Amino acid sequence: MSDTLLTIIGFSIIFLMTTLGSSLVFFFRKDITPNVNSFLLGIAGGIMVAASIWSLIMPSIAMAEETFGNLAWLPAAVSIILGGLVLALLDKVVPHMHNGTHQEEGPKSHFSKSMKLFFAVTLHNIPEGLAVGFAFGAAAVAGESAAYISALGLAIGIGIQNFPEGAAISLPMRQVTNSRCKAFLFGMGSGIVEPLSAIVGFFLASHLIVLQPWLLAFSAGAMLFVVAEDLIPDANISENPHTGTWGFMIGFIIMMILDVALG
Numbered sequence: 504m505s506d507t508l509l510t511i512i513g514f515s516i517i518f519l520m521t522t523l524g525s526s527l528v529f530f531f532r533k534d535i536t537p538n539v540n541s542f543l544l545g546i547a548g549g550i551m552v553a554a555s556i557w558s559l560i561m562p563s564i565a566m567a568e569e570t571f572g573n574l575a576w577l578p579a580a581v582s583i584i585l586g587g588l589v590l591a592l593l594d595k596v597v598p599h600m601h602n603g604t605h606q607e608e609g610p611k612s613h614f615s616k617s618m619k620l621f622f623a624v625t626l627h628n629i630p631e632g633l634a635v636g637f638a639f640g641a642a643a644v645a646g647e648s649a650a651y652i653s654a655l656g657l658a659i660g661i662g663i664q665n666f667p668e669g670a671a672i673s674l675p676m677r678q679v680t681n682s683r684c685k686a687f688l689f690g691m692g693s694g695i696v697e698p699l700s701a702i703v704g705f706f707l708a709s710h711l712i713v714l715q716p717w718l719l720a721f722s723a724g725a726m727l728f729v730v731a732e733d734l735i736p737d738a739n740i741s742e743n744p745h746t747g748t749w750g751f752m753i754g755f756i757i758m759m760i761l762d763v764a765l766g
Contacts, residue, residue: 524669525690545750586724630725636704
């Protein structure tokens with residue numbers, strides 16, 4: 504399989520899995536139970552944390568060793584903070600509403616509740632797409648099949664966690680829009696930003712080679728921010744402690760296995 508085809512597959516997976524998750528709105532008459540929601544969001548959070556560590560932060564530190572020596576941790580540390588700061592800034596300038604807590608953030612606007620939910624999920628899908636794009640961009644520079652397989656493993660992991668995320672927006676959206684088709688389109692639409700972000704990330708990482716350690720850790724920081732800001736609170740782990748926690752651990756293990764097996 505060619506490297507180009509692997510890249511196309513990787514970019515497609517993250518969108519298709521969101522679409523598949525969103526399609527669950529056609530199969531469930533009612534919203535999923537709090538326990539199931541907690542478990543699925545826990546899995547998504549676990550995958551994102553593991554992906555941030557194994558697929559982004561550790562490679563970032565390894566890339567920086569030649570240039571920074573004993574300070575190889577510096578680009579990762581700085582970029583993780585920057586990734587979180589950018590997401591925090593976007594939270595302030597984009598009107599949106601958290602799905603689990605229904606807390607509104609950003610400037611006041613006349614957008615509907617459905618649009619604010621859509622903006623929230625779409626906004627936080629950007630770092631996932633960037634992470635996949637950065638990984639494939641770094642693989643393109645390395646020119647090794649193993650690097651492409653490792654990047655594909657990251658895409659598969661992100662895709663797996665996109666499945667419950669797609670369901671997490673389409674199912675509540677059905678209650679807001681009173682339409683399964685509209686809810687599905689909102690869910691699917693929220694995933695379009697990921698392959699677009701992946702394309703941007705690919706060209707940044709493949710053309711700005713010196714910034715690769717910084718870019719990888721930046722996307723990791725943004726993903727960690729999403730986990731702490733949204734996925735864990737939305738999972739309501741305080742009300743469903745075991746289901747959310749076990750989901751998180753299972754998600755972490757899934758991504759760890761993918762990274763070790765394919766990386």
